[in-house]
Amino acid sequence: MRPINYLLFLAVTAWLFAFKDAFVSSDMPLAPKESLSDYGFFAGDPADQIPAADVLPYTLNTPLFSDYAAKLRFVKLPPGQSVAYQPDEVLDFPVGTVLIKTFYYPKDARDAEKGRRLMETRLLLHEAKGWKALEYIWNDEQTDAYLEVAGDSKEVVWVNELGQESALTYSMPNLNQCKGCHNQNEQLRPIGPSVRQLNGPLTYTDTTENQLLRWQRLGLLTALPALEKVPKVPQWDNAEAGTLAERARAWLDINCAHCHSPAGPARSSGLFLHWQETDATHLGVMKAPVAAGRGTGGHQYGIVPGDPNQSILVHRLESTDPGVMMPELGRRLVHKEGVQLVREWIAGLPRQ
Numbered sequence: 001m002r003p004i005n006y007l008l009f010l011a012v013t014a015w016l017f018a019f020k021d022a023f024v025s026s027d028m029p030l031a032p033k034e035s036l037s038d039y040g041f042f043a044g045d046p047a048d049q050i051p052a053a054d055v056l057p058y059t060l061n062t063p064l065f066s067d068y069a070a071k072l073r074f075v076k077l078p079p080g081q082s083v084a085y086q087p088d089e090v091l092d093f094p095v096g097t098v099l100i101k102t103f104y105y106p107k108d109a110r111d112a113e114k115g116r117r118l119m120e121t122r123l124l125l126h127e128a129k130g131w132k133a134l135e136y137i138w139n140d141e142q143t144d145a146y147l148e149v150a151g152d153s154k155e156v157v158w159v160n161e162l163g164q165e166s167a168l169t170y171s172m173p174n175l176n177q178c179k180g181c182h183n184q185n186e187q188l189r190p191i192g193p194s195v196r197q198l199n200g201p202l203t204y205t206d207t208t209e210n211q212l213l214r215w216q217r218l219g220l221l222t223a224l225p226a227l228e229k230v231p232k233v234p235q236w237d238n239a240e241a242g243t244l245a246e247r248a249r250a251w252l253d254i255n256c257a258h259c260h261s262p263a264g265p266a267r268s269s270g271l272f273l274h275w276q277e278t279d280a281t282h283l284g285v286m287k288a289p290v291a292a293g294r295g296t297g298g299h300q301y302g303i304v305p306g307d308p309n310q311s312i313l314v315h316r317l318e319s320t321d322p323g324v325m326m327p328e329l330g331r332r333l334v335h336k337e338g339v340q341l342v343r344e345w346i347a348g349l350p351r352q
Ligand code: HEC
Pocket: 060, 062, 063, 064, 065, 071, 073, 099, 100, 101, 122, 123, 124, 133, 134, 135, 173, 174, 175, 177, 178, 179, 180, 181, 182, 189, 190, 191, 192, 193, 254, 255, 258, 327, 329, 330, 331
């Protein structure tokens, strides 16, 4: 090699080395790791679920009901990147983003000091070719969670808010089942983090702050309008946060709309329960079901205004029969408080 070429070679090598992170950047697929702790999402003992410096906790105003499990949610954006505001859809996170959700049962829902049983941590990784789902199941020793493609079920006992001993065979989905819910136009997609769900306070280690303002301040969210202009769903169980109708619609939106919306897997039912839906028939009001049979409970319409007992929707919410119940995935128990809210909403709709 001539000296000048050699020098050039050295310079290029040094440059490549210095910028290697830019090449192995966020659009490289993140190989699934065997254990959750391998990712470094958490600082210290992973069971404490304390996010690392580049991982941000988040919460939703109205979450999905999952057999009374409590949940912790986190987001990790690729270094230096951000997500742009959009009013209606789930935020369009850049490639390299990871969404993290841990399910647990408190030993005693009345006293957090008594500890908790971590069940599973679910991941959605945004790779160049789309979102990838991964499932990690916590060991009985609660030291770490391990990759499990086939799902599992475990007996769990806890004391609920009313002080009652509760027990359940808790089931954790296999990787094929994720797409049963995380599916928009046949693509795997996140469901929760839209601005209407994030537009509310969260208590961080330093202070309590509106989540969107914090994301903006950290440079993670761009083009945020004034908060008064940003859509918001109320907390379903806080009567001060919204009207009965708003809270019932918020509950139906997060529990049903990933399937019951124009891009969701239950679109052929014509029942659309997403937050923005305004057409009464699509919402189920005096809507005849597409299929007769057991699912109807002998009733004629999805929603009969003023009459929850005659409404198919309520019948299916109150069922635990796998051929009848709604949602058809992700629960074994009836969400009594959620059903009560929907019942009250339907009871208050003007009779036709
Ligand atoms: C029964 C339907 C259902 C199934 C099955 C399901 N999810 Fe979800 N998932 C949801 C809903 C609804 C949300 C948003 C609401 C919430 O977080 O409470 C969500 C949220 C998440 C989140 C947080 C980011 C987001 O999309 O909001 C992750 C990560 C996640 N799910 C991963 C998985 C993985 C991995 C699987 C399969 C092992 C899975 N989920 C199976 C319904 C489901």
